[in-house]
Amino acid sequence: MTAPELDWDDDTDRQNATRGLLGRLDPCVIRDASGRVVWDIERWSFLAEDCPGTAHPGLWRQGRLNALDGLFEVVPGVYQIRGFDVSNMTLVEGDSGVVVVDPLISEECSAAGLALYRSHRGPRPVTGVVYTHSHADHFAGVGGVVDRADVAAERVPVLAPAGFMEHAVGENVFAGPAMLARARYMYGSRLPAGPGGAIGFGLGQGTSTGRTGLIAPTGSITRTGQEWEVDGVRMIFQLTPGTEAPSEMNFLLPEHGVLLVAENANHTLHNVLTLRGAEVRDARAWAGYLTETIQLFGDRADVLVGSHHWPTWGRAELIRFLSEQRDAYAYLHDQTVRLMNRGLTGAEIAEELQEFPPSLAKAWHARGYYGSLSHNSKAVYQRYMGWFDGNPAHLWQHPPAESARRYVEFMGGADAVVDKARKSFADGDLRWVAEVLAHVLFSDPDHAAARQLQAETFEELGYGAENGTWRNFYLSGAWELRRDPEERRTTTGSANLAMVPALSVEQLFQSWAVRLNGPEAAAHRILLRWEFTDLDETWTLLLANGVLTPIRGEAPRGEQPHCALRLERGVFDRILSGQADFPGSIAAGEVVPEGDDQALRTLLGLLEEPARSFPIALP
Known part of the structure; x- marks a missing residue:
């Protein structure tokens, strides 16, 4: 409105x-x-x-x-x-x-x-x-x-x-x-x-x-x-x-x-x-x-x-x-904290704070085209209180797909939920339709009637949104629901790879640490010595307890690295940017390993590639 x-x-x-x-x-x-x-x-x-x-x-x-x-x-x-x-x-x-x-x-x-x-x-x-x-x-x-x-x-x-x-x-x-x-x-x-x-x-x-x-x-x-x-x-x-x-x-x-x-x-x-x-x-x-x-x-x-x-x-x-x-x-901020201290949760506070006072609400530049009072108040609550709203029932919930399957069973099955949702849609209760159909789709992603009705619901919610990011989320959800997995598959982009040359060696190794499959890596202890000849820098990578730790300088006292690698920083950048790889660089003499280079191959095999595409409106 x-x-x-x-x-x-x-x-x-x-x-x-x-x-x-x-x-x-x-x-x-x-x-x-x-x-x-x-x-x-x-x-x-x-x-x-x-x-x-x-x-x-x-x-x-x-x-x-x-x-x-x-x-x-x-x-x-x-x-x-x-x-x-x-x-x-x-x-x-x-x-x-x-x-x-x-x-x-x-x-x-x-x-x-x-x-x-x-x-x-x-x-x-x-x-x-x-x-x-x-x-x-x-x-x-x-x-x-x-x-x-x-x-x-x-x-x-x-x-x-x-x-x-x-x-x-x-x-x-x-x-x-x-x-x-x-x-x-x-x-x-x-x-x-x-x-x-x-x-x-x-x-x-x-x-x-x-x-x-x-x-x-x-x-x-x-x-x-x-x-x-x-x-x-x-x-x-x-x-x-x-x-x-x-x-x-x-x-x-x-x-x-x-x-x-x-x-x-x-x-x-x-x-x-x-x-x-x-x-x-x-x-x-x-x-x-x-x-x-x-x-x-x-x-x-x-x-x-x-x-x-x-x-x-x-x-x-x-x-x-x-x-x-x-x-x-x-x-x-202040009103969120006031209501938080009255015992309201983030979702409840967002419903309470519908609008700024008139003096602010009439200012065009304070309108919620990008941020909103609704999700900003939830963010203030999150900053102070975290994800948990304090209700013990929410402390150990099932993940969405498992929860959805149980909800739908309790509600009489997917077809019954969709039939009831159509009535709610006709009554204009779009927020409720979106919620209940999400349960259907997370329990049965291929339910055609639920996908169609949810897409229509998202579109109506998007058309009425003053906030541009809300509109885009709703309409993008509708886009996803109307397409098969092949059509939805896209890459997440490569802006991070373009940043590689500007990062420090430590930051590059830390980018590996967040890709490490910890449960699988827990079975290994590996030490790799890295000598960057043009930087006059030496680093040691320690893999232990499922954690990859970059250490400036030599290995911990009393331990010898499994493999030492000599290379220039530019070679490392090309490898991390996907323009080269370790086997080819070793064959070309750009990376010189000394010791057991199987240790390097083991470490690289424990690094996961980030997902290049994943659904959001579906499980």
């Missing part, structure tokens, strides 16, 4: 989203070297039409604003590329070149954005790069704007907040396969763009699919108030760890009066726990850092820009914007 307090005649957001337009690609379709389309903003042109009955008017409005693309002047010397990816790329002109902030997901998109900028502002070289936080849509396109050799030669500094590499690895490598699978649902990547399919997800319209990578930072921001000058561009930083990302920062451009708030304030309520999966964020700290932002920079900034969406001009306007964003996260 459309919230009656919203001012549908307010044109401020559209004016700000189009202000300063210098030019655009026409058409804005970006391809990789093979000609494959990696980004196409033109597919959202249908959003210019009136909102149909298959979409929430607020989400439709948000998609229309997010689909505005091009090169925009924020103030003289500060520019943004918007609509070339889910995120924005900001460009700040220096004495001899331009500093690039947040170079998108894909190299093709960031390169196209830089080319558009240069077509209007001249062939300025990139003289610095800033990553505002540790999510891939703000760093993975870096190879499109800067050459690794220039960074390695210290000609181009790359700045990031403290902890950047640790958290970039943790999210994109260790948990990457599972997150990417759920991200397909969250971002609606399998859905066709259209009134009955994808219309965006609040934070942006889609995610690009080009070449990705990571260049490790050369400079780290370690404290609030720290200043750094790159090519004459002075930046004053505020660290904001544990907010929208575990490693994140805002910064002021004092000579321009521009405040860049990364993803800490957006034209939507953000996620305390994203539906694709992530660490639970600290809503209380998030609100506190926004208060600090206002105190540090509120009287020094005239324009606010972010890593998503459009700018806010005017000191009073940006302070109001930051204050309302702050109050949104503070309200959902």
